[in-house]
Amino acid sequence: METKTDLSEVEKGAGDRTSKESSNRRFTPWLNDILRGFNRDRPEDKWRQTRVLEVESNPEGWPRVAAVIDSEANFMIFRKFGYLRTRLIVWHQDRLRELENLLGDLDLEDFKDDSARRALCCRQGDDGRSPPKRKLLFQELSRELELYDDLLKRSAEAHQYDVPSEKAREAMAGLIWNDAQLCHLDRSYIEHVDDLVAICSDKESGSIHGMLLDLARKTCIGRSFIRFLLRGRTQRMKLQGASVLHLELFDKRRFDGLVAFLFTMVLVISLMGPVMILYRIRSFDGYLQLVVALAFTTMFAGLCASATSAKRHEICAATAAYCAVLLVFLAQSN
Numbered sequence: 001m002e003t004k005t006d007l008s009e010v011e012k013g014a015g016d017r018t019s020k021e022s023s024n025r026r027f028t029p030w031l032n033d034i035l036r037g038f039n040r041d042r043p044e045d046k047w048r049q050t051r052v053l054e055v056e057s058n059p060e061g062w063p064r065v066a067a068v069i070d071s072e073a074n075f076m077i078f079r080k081f082g083y084l085r086t087r088l089i090v091w092h093q094d095r096l097r098e099l100e101n102l103l104g105d106l107d108l109e110d111f112k113d114d115s116a117r118r119a120l121c122c123r124q125g126d127d128g129r130s131p132p133k134r135k136l137l138f139q140e141l142s143r144e145l146e147l148y149d150d151l152l153k154r155s156a157e158a159h160q161y162d163v164p165s166e167k168a169r170e171a172m173a174g175l176i177w178n179d180a181q182l183c184h185l186d187r188s189y190i191e192h193v194d195d196l197v198a199i200c201s202d203k204e205s206g207s208i209h210g211m212l213l214d215l216a217r218k219t220c221i222g223r224s225f226i227r228f229l230l231r232g233r234t235q236r237m238k239l240q241g242a243s244v245l246h247l248e249l250f251d252k253r254r255f256d257g258l259v260a261f262l263f264t265m266v267l268v269i270s271l272m273g274p275v276m277i278l279y280r281i282r283s284f285d286g287y288l289q290l291v292v293a294l295a296f297t298t299m300f301a302g303l304c305a306s307a308t309s310a311k312r313h314e315i316c317a318a319t320a321a322y323c324a325v326l327l328v329f330l331a332q333s334n
Helices: 007-011 017-026 029-041 062-071 082-112 123-127 133-159 166-179 184-191 207-219 224-230 233-238 252-280 286-307 312-333
Strands: 002-006 049-053 077-079 196-198
Touching (some): 062 166, 077 184, 123 133, 166 184, 252 286, 286 312
Antiparallel strands (some): 077 196
16 A cells, blocks of 8 residues: 655645644635645646555565565665575586586597597587587586576675674564564574675664664654654655554664764764863873873774774774874873
8 A cells, every 4th residue: 555645745844644733723724725726736746746655554474574674774684595505606616527527538538539639629620520529518518607607696796795783683573573474484584693684784884873773763662752853754654554563764864864963972072072181180190191091092993993884994093193183282281
């Protein structure tokens, strides 16, 4: 089941059904009738309509679970079947080894036969033999190599996907369990923790980002204000009638903006905090000042490692710059 919305109302600043009702209290009924009539007469209303898939409108079982997976990028967790891919690769690998040995035996057999030795030097003459053993062997080798190369390529692509975080896997497992309609074999795929891939993982986010997302999901239960801040119109429409799965969806741009704001505040505190403390203890022993600078530098390095996806050399460079700033301040204050 899909819900249609009119983008013309969104552009005018209309929100969900609650905001519309509060808007009707502020404006007179005749003014609302005029505005609705104006919107109906606009010729571009047809292409302004959008559709959103409601999660709870799908039948129980895989239809609803598929809607849940499609509703959030973090839920796009699937098995990569690494063991089966490896078994296929080693099977075709050994098959190619067998064909390679057959080609070597055929070449050695023709080399020892004076009447057939010329076939090793003339491809056209070798293909004209009856039966053309080497030609048929090359054709089979070509097919096997094509399959082998395709398996290698697909296996390499599958292993390039990121491993889903444990929190994302647990959240998806909880939603599958809440549906309570899938049989055990169908839902067991989420239990293969060493064989799962996340095809839509956010590489820019760190472990702190996941902790804040999990905290937001837990704290928004029963708190409409947090939902209002972190949910967009699309997420509210997807969750219409949601009662069984206890699903919480957030607008990625709003949540990333909140994380960016918090991260900026932490950075400001981590930069100005030690400066204020060092200025306050400027008359104390120099070793105490160095200990404070060391403590804040360690905290800054840990923040870069946990809250971002920076590489090691980037963390080292940022930490060195941070430490240099503190040391320059120490030198000037003393």
